[in-house]
Amino acid sequence: MFRNFSIFVFLFLYSLNLKSHPLSDDFADLVQKKSPSVVNVFTVQKPKQSSNNQNPLESIPPQFRDFFKNFPPGFPFGPQPQQPNQQESERPQALGSGFVIDPTGYIVTNNHVIEQANEIKVKFQDDSELEAQLVGTDKLTDIALLKVEPKKPLSYLKFADSDKARVGHSVFAIGNPFGLGGTVTSGIISAFNRDINAGPYDSFIQTDASINRGNSGGPLFNLEGEVLGINTAIFSPTGGSVGIGFSIPANLAKPIIEQLRKFGKTQRGWLGVRIQELTPEIAKSLGLKNEEGVLISMVNPGEPAEKGGLKSGDVILEFNGKKIKDVKSLQRTVAESAVESKAKVKVWRDKKEKNFTVKLGELEKFNTANNEKSDSNKEVVSDEVEIDAVGLRLLGLNKETRSKYNISKNVKGVVITAVKRDSFASKAGLNVGNVISQIAQKDIERPAKAKQIFEEFLKKDSDAVLLQVFEGDFSRFLILKLK
Numbered sequence: 001m002f003r004n005f006s007i008f009v010f011l012f013l014y015s016l017n018l019k020s021h022p023l024s025d026d027f028a029d030l031v032q033k034k035s036p037s038v039v040n041v042f043t044v045q046k047p048k049q050s051s052n053n054q055n056p057l058e059s060i061p062p063q064f065r066d067f068f069k070n071f072p073p074g075f076p077f078g079p080q081p082q083q084p085n086q087q088e089s090e091r092p093q094a095l096g097s098g099f100v101i102d103p104t105g106y107i108v109t110n111n112h113v114i115e116q117a118n119e120i121k122v123k124f125q126d127d128s129e130l131e132a133q134l135v136g137t138d139k140l141t142d143i144a145l146l147k148v149e150p151k152k153p154l155s156y157l158k159f160a161d162s163d164k165a166r167v168g169h170s171v172f173a174i175g176n177p178f179g180l181g182g183t184v185t186s187g188i189i190s191a192f193n194r195d196i197n198a199g200p201y202d203s204f205i206q207t208d209a210s211i212n213r214g215n216s217g218g219p220l221f222n223l224e225g226e227v228l229g230i231n232t233a234i235f236s237p238t239g240g241s242v243g244i245g246f247s248i249p250a251n252l253a254k255p256i257i258e259q260l261r262k263f264g265k266t267q268r269g270w271l272g273v274r275i276q277e278l279t280p281e282i283a284k285s286l287g288l289k290n291e292e293g294v295l296i297s298m299v300n301p302g303e304p305a306e307k308g309g310l311k312s313g314d315v316i317l318e319f320n321g322k323k324i325k326d327v328k329s330l331q332r333t334v335a336e337s338a339v340e341s342k343a344k345v346k347v348w349r350d351k352k353e354k355n356f357t358v359k360l361g362e363l364e365k366f367n368t369a370n371n372e373k374s375d376s377n378k379e380v381v382s383d384e385v386e387i388d389a390v391g392l393r394l395l396g397l398n399k400e401t402r403s404k405y406n407i408s409k410n411v412k413g414v415v416i417t418a419v420k421r422d423s424f425a426s427k428a429g430l431n432v433g434n435v436i437s438q439i440a441q442k443d444i445e446r447p448a449k450a451k452q453i454f455e456e457f458l459k460k461d462s463d464a465v466l467l468q469v470f471e472g473d474f475s476r477f478l479i480l481k482l483k
Contacts (some may be wrong), residue, residue: 027223031174031184036125037100037157038218040176041109043117097175097218098122098146099227101257103153107146108257109217110232111137114144122148125182136260140199142232143253144217144465145260157219160226162205162249165189173209173231175218184425185210187243192245197231200331205229211245220247229253250372255336268363269337273310274475278329281479285466286315287351290395293317294330297468298475299412303366306359310347312468312475313441317353318346335363385447387454390480391423392416392430394447405433411470413437414447428480430469437475438468457482
């Protein structure tokens with residue numbers, strides 16, 4: 001009796017497993033329903049015409065041509081390799097995937113899939129093909145939007161709320177790996193917010209669903225059949241799937257796609273600052289309890305941040321009510337904000353919180369050169385000073401020193417002309433040609449002023465002082481230890 005009961009329990013649990021297994025008939029029905037909305041993307045790339053079509057043998061005297069004909073193909077003056085037929089070289093090749101997001105024919109894919117294309121075509125599950133027009137692209141997120149003209153409404157996909165997804169949720173992908181259209185793979189979400197150094201807005205979903213070459217631009221689905229992400233990249237030493245694929249989250253992609261559809265380009269909010277992560281040492285020197293927030297290392301002249309009252313050395317704590325934890329979160333939050341909207345910015349300055357309102361600009365129109373105003377004629381030669389206890393020699397900026405150390409006109413401060421070996425300055429990473437723009441969040445324009453501030457900190461027996469330093473046009477804050 002016990003044996004029969006065990007068999008019954010086993011069969012009951014087995015039947016439950018069949019019903020819940022992701023590869024069940026329900027899953028197959030879902031794949032069948034969604035597959036018609038996934039397309040293969042083909043492109044035609046015209047070859048570059050050679051500027052020199054002359055046969056090298058024609059430059060050789062006739063009496064020597066028979067001799068050079070015996071050289072191997074491709075060798076100088078030997079028979080030249082046969083050039084491919086132009087029609088064959090322009091034959092469409094399956095390069096990636098895409099998916100329909102609107103019944104009228106809007107299709108999403110990756111920018112890198114169509115970037116070099118002269119012509120774009122898409123192939124549907126029923127083997128029909130349509131020529132596609134490029135609506136717009138965004139290289140920073142690797143998204144492209146295409147448009148086809150179908151004879152009847154197309155089946156299309158809807159985006160999910162990717163913020164509701166969790167690590168461990170089941171997902172599946174449909175795409176065109178290695179030219180094999182309609183390929184389905186399944187797996188789970190492995191991680192979120194992956195930064196693979198593809199761009200400033202990296203926040204990828206990582207999945208172990210098999211993603212291969214040709215899956216680029218295809219959809220990553222949740223089990224409701226909604227598009228959770230756009231498959232974009234893989235981590236692989238061989239080019240094949242090793243269980244680490246990356247997708248652009250739907251919530252990051254949706255506003256980009258809407259802008260491309262409406263304007264044919266992106267329109268990102270622009271603050272006009274250079275920023276850096278907070279370190280524990282810098283946070284402590286500013287009187288902050290933790291490293292949450294982003295330090296403004298430079299405010300671009302004439303840009304929204306400067307007009308709104310922000311300064312270098314400020315720490316951005318919140319942007320439009322959203323807490324800012326790191327550089328990536330600020331970049332994404334600002335970029336997603338509407339151009340010319342008024343943003344509420346909370347900063348940390350002089351060891352207390354302050355609030356500012358900044359009217360955002362447009363990133364795509366940003367050009368610092370148009371807003372720079374040269375005041376080099378006002379600069380005068382100043383005496384060189386030496387701060388032996390710190391290990392620095394400093395000189396003021398003028399036309400001569402800017403030319404000698406290759407310092408641009410918009411950089412202000414004092415230039416380092418010598419660094420003492422094994423000094424505090426040397427250990428902090430300061431080098432000849434660097435420009436010190438701020439000391440302890442105070443603007444510096446004269447070497448004498450810099451020396452005065454350093455000596456004040458030394459008299460106080462301070463442990464360290466915060467510096468803003470320019471290396472070329474790149475600005476950063478660093479801690480100069482005094483003990």
